[in-house]
Amino acid sequence: MPSPLSRARAFADRFGLSLPVLMAPMAGSSPPALAAAVAEAGGMGACGAMPFDADGIASWMARFRQMSSGAVQLNLWVPDDAPHRDPAAEAAQAAFLSGFGPAPDIPEGPLLHDFDAQFAAVLAARPNAASSIMGLFRPDQVAALKAAGIAWFATATTLAEGLAAEAAGADAVIAQGAEAGGHRGAFTPADAQARAHVGAFALIPALADALRVPVIAAGGIACGRTAAAALVLGAAAVMPGTALLRTPEAAIAPAWSDALARARPEATVLTRAYTGRPCRVLSNRFTDAAQAPDAPPPAPYPVQRHLTDPLRRAALEAGDTDRMYLLAGQAAGRAQAAPAGDIVTRLWAEAEAALG
Numbered sequence: 171m172p173s174p175l176s177r178a179r180a181f182a183d184r185f186g187l188s189l190p191v192l193m194a195p196m197a198g199s200s201p202p203a204l205a206a207a208v209a210e211a212g213g214m215g216a217c218g219a220m221p222f223d224a225d226g227i228a229s230w231m232a233r234f235r236q237m238s239s240g241a242v243q244l245n246l247w248v249p250d251d252a253p254h255r256d257p258a259a260e261a262a263q264a265a266f267l268s269g270f271g272p273a274p275d276i277p278e279g280p281l282l283h284d285f286d287a288q289f290a291a292v293l294a295a296r297p298n299a300a301s302s303i304m305g306l307f308r309p310d311q312v313a314a315l316k317a318a319g320i321a322w323f324a325t326a327t328t329l330a331e332g333l334a335a336e337a338a339g340a341d342a343v344i345a346q347g348a349e350a351g352g353h354r355g356a357f358t359p360a361d362a363q364a365r366a367h368v369g370a371f372a373l374i375p376a377l378a379d380a381l382r383v384p385v386i387a388a389g390g391i392a393c394g395r396t397a398a399a400a401l402v403l404g405a406a407a408v409m410p411g412t413a414l415l416r417t418p419e420a421a422i423a424p425a426w427s428d429a430l431a432r433a434r435p436e437a438t439v440l441t442r443a444y445t446g447r448p449c450r451v452l453s454n455r456f457t458d459a460a461q462a463p464d465a466p467p468p469a470p471y472p473v474q475r476h477l478t479d480p481l482r483r484a485a486l487e488a489g490d491t492d493r494m495y496l497l498a499g500q501a502a503g504r505a506q507a508a509p510a511g512d513i514v515t516r517l518w519a520e521a522e523a524a525l526g
């Protein structure tokens with residue numbers, strides 16, 4: 171069994187990094203400047219490319235390349251089966267939401283970008299790695315990545331998902347612990363809701379013992395101590411997300427950044443209220459109301475995401491944290507307002523010292 175530090179150094183060497191620290195892909199919060207700062211510090215930058223069409227993916231990569239020639243990962247959400255549409259339930263949900271913001275329209279037509287076109291754009295952008303969440307890439311897609319020399323990092327929230335990812339050809343598995351900010355990466359909406367809430371302390375060693383491919387730890391990594399713990403548990407690299415949100419490069423809304431700074435570990439909640447898929451956010455007046463027993467159930471993803479668009483926009487413009495979509499992991503209160511390069515450099519120096 172290699173030591174945690176030698177396992178981490180082997181991972182970094184294999185992927186051309188000087189630090190085994192990977193920025194977590196964060197849809198809506200992965201500006202090229204943040205990815206470039208992490209890459210320039212010797213880690214791997216990332217883009218949560220789910221909100222982009224093919225042109226958006228190409229232009230994100232062009233902007234990243236203007237700032238860095240370092241390593242970068244592009245991330246896509248694997249689409250679920252088409253959601254069941256229930257007009258009466260959607261109308262009840264829209265009426266509920268209009269108590270919190272502008273009345274939403276009931277969405278029609280395609281609600282997601284074309285996944286094959288997004289995937290083709292990822293291939294054409296030639297990142298160092300492509301990562302998946304909420305499912306696995308198809309065998310033809312995996313073959314195309316391998317032919318292009320692009321590594322595949324597959325997100326897993328359970329041992330079963332990690333084993334399936336390795337069997338499908340993943341080059342590394344991202345162990346997303348239940349602490350993680352943002353959406354649960356479970357392969358099915360039902361698992362995301364009910365079962366796939368395994369904490370990093372149980373998930374990382376289970377995956378590390380069962381898999382031959384390296385494990386990347388995500389969820390609650392916020393400092394050298396947490397990074398060192400993940401490596402001792404069996405991870406080969408760490409993937410902080412929330413810890414990078416208060417950096418100047420992330421440029422999130424000041425009210426969101428301030429709310430992260432104040433957050434206690436128990437301040438977050440897993441909720442379907444914003445998008446229809448379970449997502450970890452700071453709880454607020456809106457999430458409390460949405461979870462009340464008499465509240466109408468949210469629509470499935472991505473219908474609910476479209477229904478809450480006007481509310482999320484209005485709350486952001488008003489700086490209103492009672493309604494704002496405050497994505498955050500359980501370690502949010504440890505996120506520092508400092509340049510991203512300094513954060514990842516310090517995180518790794520402290521982890522190395524702790525593992526001494």
Ligand SMILES: Cc1cc2nc3c(=O)[nH]c(=O)nc-3n(C[C@H](O)[C@H](O)[C@H](O)COP(=O)(O)O)c2cc1C
Nearest residue numbers: 194196197218303350351352389390411412497499
């Ligand atoms: C704002 C935000 C957006 C996210 N978007 C994505 C995404 O698009 N794709 C993805 O695979 N994971 C996404 N995640 C999850 C992260 O990649 C990662 O698993 C998580 O941030 C790790 O936990 P931490 O926030 O405690 O560091 C997101 C997380 C946050 C906080």
